[in-house]
Amino acid sequence: MALPPPDPQFVLRGTSAAVHALRFSCGSQEPDVPILFSGSENGFIHVWNLKTHRVDTALDGHGRKSVYCLETMGGKDRLLSQGRDQRICLWDLAEGRTAVTDSVVTENVGFCRCSLLKLAEGRWLMAMAAKALEEVQVLELPSKTSVCTLKPEVGAKLGMPMCLKLWQLNCGSQPLLLAGYEDGSVVLWNLSMGKALSQLVCHQEPVMSLDFDSEKAKGISGSSEKVLSIWSLNEQQNLQVYKTHKLVNAGISDITIRPDKKILATAGWDHRIRIFGWKKLKPLAVLDYHTATVHCVSFSDHKNPSERLLAAGSKDHRISIWSIYTQT
């Protein structure tokens, strides 16, 4: 007899706008508190204190335009945020500061979240959707120099890039980019040559979100249809479909694999969060708390496994925090 799904451990209220982005920063030691960053549709980035469950600071850097992507760059003092004001802002939050140190103007009016990859201490690669419709630009941070621009070939008709993921097999190897496009295909790009290595049509509808496990060379993508597509990368760097999973209701806004690669969470348009086992995509739980579309899910980076959390932000202005499958 299966147990009923757990309730959220706690719910954060107070954003007063739909939540589009979440990022944990819980890796640091005491006396630093675990932090959750949330980006809302009203342009604010709230810094939540996970001990008191209250907002410590609210950052206003995007001119009241929706913030839809948040990334931490090595700890909670450096934050990257992307908003609909066509800007990517870099924040310095150390010692109570709330200053935007730098910004990148993307000139892109889409919703594609940027992707960040740490190359070395203080050096990052960032992939973002560029000004031209089908292009992806990769910049090096903090220098903001352009590494390459990835243009699909003429007539490919991929549409806008919808989601990006930069990854490298291990530190020091070639960084690669996986991009999901509007026409439902996922493309693997080689950054040094600026060429596409492989393209796979996974969905009939735009790819809304994807995540990739570089150890197992397996990835998962979700779309606006009812299917989750799991694909793998073989030795020749070719993408091939591994398996598909049919959902009850259509529409996935976000997918994320937990850092220990054991489970993954999907945020659905049907207001539900689904948990799957990553090995064989075994459905594990359906978390039904929100009353509107769930826009984003994120796993925490706690050092202690039993403290790990899952956060989900929804259109109903709430952020639910769950503690699930923390024993493994």
Add this chain to the structure above:
Amino acid sequence: VCFIPDGLDCSISFVSHVLGKVCVHGRQKEILSVLVPRLTDLTKSDCIWQRICWRLVECVPDRWMEAVVLGFVQRAPGADALSRLLGNLVVKNKKAQFVVTQKVLLLQYCHTTAVLQNLLGYLSLDSLRRALLIQVLQELLETWGSSSAVKHSPPEQQQYISKAILICLSHLKEPEIKSCRQELLTSMMEGVKCHLDSNLPQIRRLGMIVAESISLKINTDGPVLKFQYEEDDEARELKSLLVQAPPFCVVPSLPDDERNEKADAALPLVLESNKKSHTAAPMMPDEASDAELDSDDDLIPYDMSEDKELKTKAPVYVRDCIEVLTGSEDVDKWEATVKALESLVRKNPAATREVSVELAKILLHLEEKTCIEGFMELRQRAQVAVLTTDPIPVAKYLTSQFYSLNYSLRQRMDILDVLVLAAQELSYPKSHGKTKHSGAQKPCIQLLPGSDSSKDWRRIVDERIKSKTRRFATGPSQVELASGPNEFNSVAGHFFFPLIQHFDRPLTTFDLLGEDHLVLGRLVHTLAILMYLAVNTVAVTAMGKALLEFVWALRFHTDSYVRQGLLSCISSVVLSVPTERLLEDMTEELLETQSWLGDVVEKDPDGDCRRLALQNLLLMENLKKKLKTVPS
């Protein structure tokens, strides 16, 4: 039949005679099914055998040539095989030429597309024969373009000719097209005109496809003709004929295969499949080992039984539905309402009656806000539900709107359809009403009583006879059908008379007697159906009289669809109005109609009209007979 000429000069003519005689006696299948494959194989590489084969067919006497040639054309596996077998027979032999170019293409239409492909491909393969190909194409186009042929030949023949034209076009080469471009253009223009004039959609579509293909061929640069028509299997098949698949990729598996080759072919397939299973096999052990190493099993799933499809709630009250449909911005709710409306209306008749006219108005003007599957059907069923729940006021509203300004033709025809569907539902006993309901899935009713009355008028007349004769002892009785009061009785007049009232009064945007003859045709058919459904109602006599006058006024209408409708009206009148009433109250009209029918049977150009008129005359005859047989 296996003969080995050991390098001797043998006379083939005897064999030809035998072949001819056998074929003409109808045994083509037996002899040619053995002969043709054998000869196909033998002639493949061997020139001598080819010449022998040609001599064979050339020596067949003329009186049997047709049977032999036809047999070969039908049996040959491909155009190139036919070419090897027959050689230039069509050029050398007049009779063969006649059969191939005239008889098979223009006078017969029973052959399959494969036969046409063989034949025309055969003509195209040799330079001597290509002249015949062009000639054939011209003749085919002449037939295709002649308006009398389009009007009078059966659709199957027209399809056959269209196919032949398309295949010919596919074989033509550039220089040939250039030389006869002008003729192709003129015949296309004429032909397309006659085809589009036709009432039958199939003919129109054939014309469109052929015209498009011709235009494609002659205007390689520059704009080509493009029509809009329904793409279905037939259209796709026709269009595929325009492109000649290279014959060699299809044939290779067949020729020079004795069973060894077949086995050889089978071997690589087996090897491939083995390879595939080998590649599948390594996958398997991986997965198996994966399963062993799977430590995910310690992740226990939670109960997911609550995870069901998300459904937006539809309103539960009819008045709420009205609110949602008129005002709501919430598209999900709007969709759910449209889907749920019909059942709500049916479950709450009292509530519906309060708002029936308003609901009817909203539904008539309802447009698709989001893309719902089956929107038209959902809307129509909701309209029918409203109409059957509160017939009189809603019928009044709808019939008045039919003749109002500023409605589109589609909306007016929708009104007619809804009236018919509702009348049908009302006139059936209640339990039948439910099953009929699911049967009436199709949104539009075409020619319903026309076909009904033509097929089962005899049965209906028989039943009426049976019902009129007295029985002294009942045999084993049939199961009693459910009966209930005829709900259509009280409202038939409300459906019928307003529709018939203003047909001759033109409005600025709507002129039934003028260019809107499509709607007139639909109106006439609708009246016929309503008349038919009004059997056993009180108003039926008055309706019949009015309808006969209506028919009389329109009897010389030029559109054959309208005339067919008028004839169905007459059938409905004769079938629905009780005989006594027909003969007493409507004798004059009946006589006049009868004389008109006689005229139609003889002189009307449309086959369906003639047939319907004939049936009407028969129905009237039956009336007379019935009157004589029933003991008075």
